[in-house]
Amino acid sequence: MSETVIPSPAALARTAPIFDRLRHVIPEFEWPAFASDIDAIVELKRHRNAVVLAHNYQTPEIFHGVADIVGDSLALAREATKVDAEVIVLAGVHFMAETAKLLNPAKTVLIPDLEAGCSLAASITAADIRLLRQRWPGVPVVTYVNTSAAVKAESDICCTSGNARKVIESLNVPRVIMLPDEYLAQNIARETGVEIVTWAGHCEVHERFTATDIRAFREQHPGIVVLAHPECPPEVVAEADFAGSTAAMAGYVGAKRPPRVVLVTECSMSDNVAVQYPEIDFVRPCNLCPHMKRITLAKIRRALETMRHQVTIDPDVAGPARRAVERMLEVQP
Known part of the structure; x- marks a missing residue:
């Protein structure tokens, strides 16, 4: 060792x-x-x-x-x-x-x-999805990748914060069940107009941000550009200049090169993007993910x-879970 x-x-x-x-x-x-x-x-x-x-x-x-x-x-x-x-x-x-x-x-x-x-993966089980299917028969289940393989195996298709909108729109249905991130689902519902049945799961990093935080950033740093992750509460996303996945936020910084920016997400994200753009002033709200x-x-x-710890998945779970992930990857970026 x-x-x-x-x-x-x-x-x-x-x-x-x-x-x-x-x-x-x-x-x-x-x-x-x-x-x-x-x-x-x-x-x-x-x-x-x-x-x-x-x-x-x-x-x-x-x-x-x-x-x-x-x-x-x-x-x-x-x-x-x-x-x-x-x-x-x-x-x-x-x-x-x-x-x-x-x-x-x-x-x-x-x-x-x-x-x-x-915290999101811990918020829902495969049994929870089976009960939701009984309550909403025929409604497709879209599961965030922030879930266990067992939960994915009970789903129709997976999504990430980077492709959630495209995945929802690809189904071409008026209603979906989207689990487990309640705030991501609410933000995507607003973007797509699709009725989304949600689950009360939250990211323990993003749920702590508030609209008051965003207004405070603007007061303390006039002219700052605010980029928020869609796992944040909808009122936080509404206060931001841009909302998107971590990849989308990094892309925004690279394309727009704002003089001063705050990434409303886990704090190491700012450090990693700052390596590429040392000329940009990153204001760092340091909410850490303990995991x-x-x-x-x-x-x-x-x-x-x-060679530890090796990840293993029950074959009965792996097959349907893999199909849900592969269906997600088939959606055009």
Whole structure:
């Protein structure tokens, strides 16, 4: 089992190009704490024929330091189908690792910490969906990817925050059941005009933002551009200049280059985007996801050293769950 050690001069030299990209968001005095693990992970990936997939909410030393593929849930789901490596390490939360395994059943998928969960995934069960189908017979069930494989298996199609509108519109029906994020469903209902049966699940990061917070940002930072995640309450989205997935927010920053911006989402997102745009002033509302922060460089290294923890899915669940995810991926971006 690996321990944090003072990096060797060779490890510092090998990781120096990575630090050069990150010096805008990671102080130089902190880099030695990361260099040994990054250097070891790079070598372990070669040895294991492994890749690291990292969500946008991972910290910069993971996101820019060791990840091979980065993005939001939709991007990671799409890219997971193209991976040639034998081993996938998912630097994210458990439902993302399950999705990667669904799409790569023959590959080894590792989650560095089994306790990296999600308040949305924990808010609903497969039994809940079966009861909803009894109450709303014939109404299609659209399930957010922030759910367990067992819940996906009870669904007709999955969606992410990046493609939820397109998925809903692709069904061409007047009413859908959309689970479990109540606020995302409400925001999509307003955009599409489709009647959406919701579930009272919330993201423990995004539910804490308020419209008052947004107005305070504008008062304290005149001219600031506010970008909000659609998991935020509808009144927060209404106050924002733009609402979209983490990938859409990053795209907006790259295209518009606002002088000052606030990303109303998990706080590591701002750090990761700021690496690409050091000239932009990012105001950081630091709401942390405790589950994402369970993933560390040391745990990624340990996962590759020990090949733990391997994600497994019951075959009876995997088949229908995979179909729901694949149907989502068939919807044109």
